[in-house]
Amino acid sequence: MSKTETVHENVVLDTSSPTEVNSGLNTISNWKEYQKIAFRIAFIFFVSISIPNNAEWYDHVIHIDWTNLHYRDLYDIARFGSGINFFGNKIFGSQLNGYANWVITLLVSIGVGAIWTVVDRYRKPQPKEYNNLYYWLRAIVRYRAGIGIIGFGFTKLLPVQMPYPSVGLLNTNFGDLTAQKIYWLSIGIVPWYQVFAGVVEVLAGALLFFRGTTTFGAILLFGALGDIVFVNFAYDGGVHVYSSYFVLLSGFLLVQDIPRLYNLLILERLTIPVNYYPSFSQKWQKYTRAAIKVGVFYVFLILLFYLQYVNFKYDPYKQPSTKGVTALRGLYNVTEFKVNNQTIPYSPLDTVRWQQATFENWTTLTFRVNKPTALDLSNGGGDPQRDINRTFELTGVGGGQHAFHYYADTVDHVLYLQDKYKAIPDRRNRVAGVGGDGGTEKNLNGGIDKPLTEGASTEKASLDPNWISPEAWKHIGDEVKMIDPKAASTRRDREFATAKKNEKRNRMILHYETTDGNRVILKGIDQHKDSIYVVLDKVNRSYALPSSTLEAGKYK
Secondary structure: OOOOEEEOOOOEEEOOOOOOOEOOOOOOOOOOHHHHHHHHHHHHHHHHHHOOOOHHHHHHHHOOOOOOOOHHHHHHHHOOOOOOOOOOOOHHHOOOHHHHHHHHHHHHHHHHHHHHHHHHHHHOOOHHHHHHHHHHHHHHHHHHHHHHHHHHHHHHHOOOOOOOOOHHHHOOOHHHEOHHHHHHHHHHOOHHHHHHHHHHHHHHHHHHOOHHHHHHHHHHHHHHHHHHHHHHHHHOOOOHHHHHHHHHHHHHHHHHHHHHHHHHHHOOOOEOOOOOOOOOOOHHHHHHHHHHHHHHHHHHHHHHHHHHHHHHHHOOOOOOOOEOOHHHOEEEEEEEEEEOOEEOOOOOOOOOOEEEEEEOOEOEEEEEEOOOOOEEOOOOOOOOOOHHHOOOOOOOEOOOEEEEEEEEEOOOOEEEEEEOOOOOOOOOOOOOOOOOOOOOOOEEOOOOOOOOOOOHHHHHHHOOOOOOOHHHHHHHOOHHHOOOHHHOOHHHHHHHHHOOOOOOOOEEEEEEEEOOOOEEEEEEEOOOOOEEEEEEEEEOOOOOOOOOOOOOOOOO
16 A cells, blocks of 8 residues: 555544654554553643642632632632642641652552553553543643643733832842842842743743644743743742742643654654644534633633733732822931930941831831841742731841831821731732742741740730720721722632731831921830830932832822
């Protein structure tokens, strides 16, 4: 017979030409035994890491209020832990425990694959069964990778993942920043580069939704996330495992293309890719397939983009959303400082006197003291709705830098301040069963300046649920509503409703006086229950860095 044909549902390949044709992996004719064994293990492994396997994720999906969404509702659908985890989030006590999950999953996959091999020796399935399973496995992996990286990419496309440095951070000594913080700030100061990175990630995800462009999407994803993996190891960036996850998925999608690309680019041979696609001949199959694709496109490309835009515009998740007192904003020198009516003259070596202070555009006061402080080594991420738990201006910063969140009674001119640092941070990134990757709960105390251990009186004061009077709360208003109505969500309401009213935090109550904002006088009770009197004089400083052209948040 002079003409041979390789036939399946959708492809007829004529190989009668004397020119050598290479189609890549053998997904049409008979599978070799070693390919079957490898496929069985891969099938169990990649299905296990591509499908949510924790109850929290399903509980989250069930309780989403689709009539009043927050961007994180959809983001948490796309982001979840991977692999079989028998030991919770404390495997080997490492922030890299996700890799251990993969090892466990692989071992289980090998065991199940061995059982599958024994069963198939008696059952003797046709090659078509493996072709079908391979197709559906690739479909699961490419949709998992596509949805996940789009959620990841939108936080860069609308730059909120790595914010532009706050005034307090701009005036922090370079040597007081961790390597992770330096890297994140180096991206934050060039928001359009961050946007470019987001475009690459979102484009890679969108290409994975189509069978014909899967190779291009996988190559783009492998290159982009491979770089991010290296950056996270080099700078201890906090998302080692999650970025590696996408490299692993994209690598799997490229496996069948490696022989094709080798023959085409290295051997310079005619290469015709041959792919197996099952037939969707019945109407309900066609409509179901179209509905799924349209639904995924709408939810994760259109709706998620809109929700992320709202988050960027009104509620950037790493910056407090509430506008600060306008008259107080700026950088200040501390020109006078009294504790219990005793003046403490300026000295760079003094361990009590404030050295410099900053009121941000939002509700944060930062000041520096010449005394080592405990480090918050998280990346400031997660999904906190409350401003006090948004700690990007604090994380990765040493050198005696303190950050206090405040409620402002603008009628009586009183600030009610709470330390943003907590020795045991709130749980973050855990709604969908993720968060063990990145040290989002990792602080370094080292026995240095531990909060709430400076005396029973301090602890008693910080546990007092009535430290703000009802009259003051009337002036302050309801915090959950201190946001543009466009950014309101059921998720925000739920977190505020369950927030602890008596958190263990250091607190201050300070009365403020100012006429034009150039001089601010603070007086009241500090976190040690000492009376303090502070005079701040504004510093009009110019910076070598240009102002951000993509400012997140609404603070005017």
